[in-house]
Amino acid sequence: xxxxxxDTEESFDDPSCLAPQPPGSVSPAKRQxxxxxxxxxxxxxxxxxxxxxxxxxxxxxxxxxxSYCDFFWADKKDPQGTHPCVPGIEVLxxxxxxxxTLQKEMAEFFxxxxxxxxxxxxxxxxxxxxxxxxxxxGTLGEAWTQLKKSLxxxxxxxxxxxxxxxxxxxxxxxxxxxxxxxxxLKKYDHHISDLRKQLASKYAGVEKARKALADRxxxxxxxxxxxxxxLSNKGEEDIKKARRKSTQAGDDLMxxxxxxxxxxxxxxxxxxxxxxxxxxxxxxxxxxxxxxxRQYTTLRHETDMFNQSTVQPVxxxxxxxxxxxxxxxxxRENKTGxxxxxxxDI
Numbered sequence: 001x002x003x004x005x006x007d008t009e010e011s012f013d014d015p016s017c018l019a020p021q022p023p024g025s026v027s028p029a030k031r032q033x034x035x036x037x038x039x040x041x042x043x044x045x046x047x048x049x050x051x052x053x054x055x056x057x058x059x060x061x062x063x064x065x066x067s068y069c070d071f072f073w074a075d076k077k078d079p080q081g082t083h084p085c086v087p088g089i090e091v092l093x094x095x096x097x098x099x100x101t102l103q104k105e106m107a108e109f110f111x112x113x114x115x116x117x118x119x120x121x122x123x124x125x126x127x128x129x130x131x132x133x134x135x136x137x138g139t140l141g142e143a144w145t146q147l148k149k150s151l152x153x154x155x156x157x158x159x160x161x162x163x164x165x166x167x168x169x170x171x172x173x174x175x176x177x178x179x180x181x182x183x184x185l186k187k188y189d190h191h192i193s194d195l196r197k198q199l200a201s202k203y204a205g206v207e208k209a210r211k212a213l214a215d216r217x218x219x220x221x222x223x224x225x226x227x228x229x230x231l232s233n234k235g236e237e238d239i240k241k242a243r244r245k246s247t248q249a250g251d252d253l254m255x256x257x258x259x260x261x262x263x264x265x266x267x268x269x270x271x272x273x274x275x276x277x278x279x280x281x282x283x284x285x286x287x288x289x290x291x292x293x294r295q296y297t298t299l300r301h302e303t304d305m306f307n308q309s310t311v312q313p314v315x316x317x318x319x320x321x322x323x324x325x326x327x328x329x330x331x332r333e334n335k336t337g338x339x340x341x342x343x344x345d346i
Contacts, residue, residue, distance in 0.1 A: 107173035117162035124155035138326030143317035216246035
């Protein structure tokens with residue numbers, strides 16, 4: 001709920017507000033003017049903001065940067081409905097916690113990829129030992145033997161890839177910002193929350209002092225009206241006493257406003273500092289993940305290159321396959337005689 005704040009610049013310039021004038025000097029018209037002073041500020045959840053279109057236009061602290069320090073001053077409605085509102089600092093902290101969760105999920109993703117690579121390498125190595133077609137001979141046999149050997153070499157490549165994937169991608173993602181990170185984030189939350197509680201307390205003090213001043217002014221007005229009806233020394237003394245109390249109440253309100261504004265200024269400074277630190281953490285997180293995802297693609301390219309190198313000897317031997325040579329080799333080894341039969345003579 002939005003409450004209008006007490007605009008000190010507009011209201012306390014009027015001496016009648018803090019130090020009421022002698023009896024009869026505050027006319028009904030003057031009192032009406034004070035009440036109709038235009039409000040230029042509003043207080044929401046104990047934080048004071050300028051009303052739209054009132055006062056000089058505020059410039060962003062970091063123009064064109066979309067910085068955290070410029071866009072999280074107001075509280076946000078809780079989507080869960082469990083709390084009346086969520087402070088801007090809490091929105092930023094939840095962003096960091098979500099990032100931590102997503103980072104862990106990325107590590108799990110690469111863990112599954114590593115398992116696939118390991119299983120693939122195991123199956124390739126097993127297949128490379130298969131005796132199938134092991135009796136093939138000649139140049140074709142050499143190419144076939146090299147093809148099976150390439151499976152073993154490829155298995156080694158995938159196994160090394162999985163090991164590097166674990167040490168250079170998965171593990172860094174797991175250990176980046178460890179278990180203490182959440183506790184570190186809570187420090188921001190607790191610190192800003194404490195300042196907000198202090199701000200709420202100071203605002204309550206302002207409201208209490210404002211009410212006290214209104215009561216004292218009303219009392220002074222009543223006694224002034226009574227004096228206008230019937231003059232007496234006692235009436236004048238009552239007015240002087242009421243005026244002193246009204247002046248004291250005005251001074252108390254000014255002190256309360258000063259305490260409130262000092263506390264709000266401190267909260268503002270801490271919000272800027274904390275939001276900038278959280279922004280820096282988010283930049284670091286994104287750059288860290290970007291670096292390790294790029295490392296993943298580098299390892300993939302290397303794996304493809306190594307796999308290609310295991311196939312190159314097979315390609316070469318396949319190009320060298322010569323059916324004529326294979327026939328010659330086979331004949332030389334398996335021939336049973338090169339003398340041809342002749343006709344039988346009687």
